[in-house]
Amino acid sequence: xxxxxxxxxxxxxxxxxxxxxxxxxxxxxxxxxxxxxxxxxxxxxxxxxxxxxxxxxxxxxxxxxxxxxxxxxxxxxxxxxxxxxxxxxxxxxxxxxxxxxxxxxxxxxxxxxxxxxxxxxxxxxxxxxxxxxxxxxxxxxxxxxxxxxxxxxxxxxxxxxxxxxxxxxxxxxxxxxxxxxxxxxxxxxxxxxxxxxxxxxxxxxxxxxxxxxxxxxxxxxxxxxxxxxxxxxxxxxxxxxxxxxxxxxxxxxxxxxxxxxxxxxxxxxxxxxxxxxxxxxxxxxxxxxxxxxxxxxxx
Numbered sequence: 001x002x003x004x005x006x007x008x009x010x011x012x013x014x015x016x017x018x019x020x021x022x023x024x025x026x027x028x029x030x031x032x033x034x035x036x037x038x039x040x041x042x043x044x045x046x047x048x049x050x051x052x053x054x055x056x057x058x059x060x061x062x063x064x065x066x067x068x069x070x071x072x073x074x075x076x077x078x079x080x081x082x083x084x085x086x087x088x089x090x091x092x093x094x095x096x097x098x099x100x101x102x103x104x105x106x107x108x109x110x111x112x113x114x115x116x117x118x119x120x121x122x123x124x125x126x127x128x129x130x131x132x133x134x135x136x137x138x139x140x141x142x143x144x145x146x147x148x149x150x151x152x153x154x155x156x157x158x159x160x161x162x163x164x165x166x167x168x169x170x171x172x173x174x175x176x177x178x179x180x181x182x183x184x185x186x187x188x189x190x191x192x193x194x195x196x197x198x199x200x201x202x203x204x205x206x207x208x209x210x211x212x213x214x215x216x217x218x219x220x221x222x223x224x225x226x227x228x229x230x231x232x233x234x235x236x237x238x239x240x241x242x243x244x245x246x247x248x249x250x251x252x253x254x255x256x257x258x259x260x261x262x263x264x265x266x267x268x269x270x271x272x273x274x275x276x277x278x279x280x281x282x283x284x285x286x287x288x289x290x291x292x293x294x295x296x297x298x299x
Contacts, residue, residue, distance in 0.1 A: 030139050033226040035059065035100065037137065041223060045126045046075075046103070046118060049137035049223065052164055056108035056132060058087075058116065059100050067099045068120060075103045078115045108132050136222030138162040141173065141194075141211045146233040152203050153235055158195040159211050159228070168192065172216050174224070180206040180232060191216065204237040 038047040039061065048058040058075070070091045078084040087103035094100045108114075110133040118126035141159035149156050157175055161168050169192045177198055178185025185208075190196050201207060210227040 030226070034137050037223060037226060044128050046101075046116060046128070048116075048130060048132075049135050050108065050132055051137065051139070053110070054107050056105040056135075058103045060118065060126060061094065061098050061100055064093070064097045064099050067101075070101075072121050073101060074119045075101075076117050076119075077105075079109055080113045084117075133219070134221040136215050136220055138164065138171075138213055138215075138222070138225045140225045140228040141213055142228070144209070144211050144228045144231050146209055146231045148233070148236060149197060151236075152238065153199065153201040155198045155201065155207070155209070155233060155235070156195060157198060157209055157211070157231075161194055162213060162225075167215070167220070168194075170216050170218065170220055171213050173211055173213050175209065175211050176227065177201075177207055177209045180208050201235050203235050206232060206234045208232055 034049060034051075038049060038059075046058040046060040048056065050056050070089055073089055075087045075089055076084045077087060087105055090102045090104075092100045092102065111131070113129060114132060115129050116127065117124060139162045141161060143160045145158050147156050147158075148154070155177075157177075159173075161171055164171075171192065173190040173194075173196075175188045175190065175196050175198070176185055177188075179202065188196055188198065198209075208230045209232075210230050212225045212227045214224045215222050
């Protein structure tokens with residue numbers, strides 16, 4: 001009894017450890033994507049963002065050969081009419097011979113001006129003023145799911161919003177969709193909703209769909225998130241294709257009888273009986289078409 005209990009505890013521990021490692025890896029991936037986004041889109045230094053109401057991150061990039069040691073730099077911030085405070089810095093290596101310098105704060109003040117100064121050996125190298133509530137950079141939507149609606153040329157796309165309490169109604173989304181073998185796609189916008197029906201798609205084609213998110217700019221604003229991982233789905237085939245498939249079976253059957261009379265199962269039938277058999281085959285083809293259509297739609 002005790003051994004079984006201990007075995008269950010060990011199994012749970014291993015599961016939670018695996019989940020924790022997966023969460024850490026995903027968090028690192030998301031953080032790396034955010035740094036990449038700001039390096040491309042934000043011209044000012046230091047580049048700053050928030051992922052929620054209780055965190056604030058700033059960073060800047062320098063050439064490894066030209067950068068100094070960490071103790072040569074200082075990062076100070078000041079809220080309006082308050083004394084300045086210092087943020088401890090961390091340094092990380094980056095690609096292409098670069099270094100990244102980071103400052104991370106918890107519980108920053110919003111809706112009040114913040115001034116930032118970065119010094120190297122007493123010399124000012126970066127300086128900016130900002131409002132933290134305008135710097136949200138969220139994780140991409142999770143669990144993006146694509147399903148058929150049962151109607152030709154349509155998909156239902158749904159997702160889980162970033163975990164930001166009481167702010168779901170302030171989020172806007174972009175859904176990108178393109179044929180899997182094409183570089184030209186389209187984008188639909190959605191506000192305060194976590195699903196969208198795509199219409200007017202080509203039938204019988206494979207599509208790739210992605211979703212990204214940002215805040216709407218009314219009370220909070222920021223940058224577009226990274227795109228979610230792509231999801232692939234094929235639209236229903238055209239109904240004409242099913243009819244052609246059914247008629248092809250009939251023509252193949254008749255051709256077999258014409259080319260090989262000895263093996264034809266309808267040899268010796270009267271024209272009246274042949275006509276009756278043809279009607280039965282046609283009816284069967286229609287039933288087959290309906291069956292196939294239902295099969296594709298239920299898939």
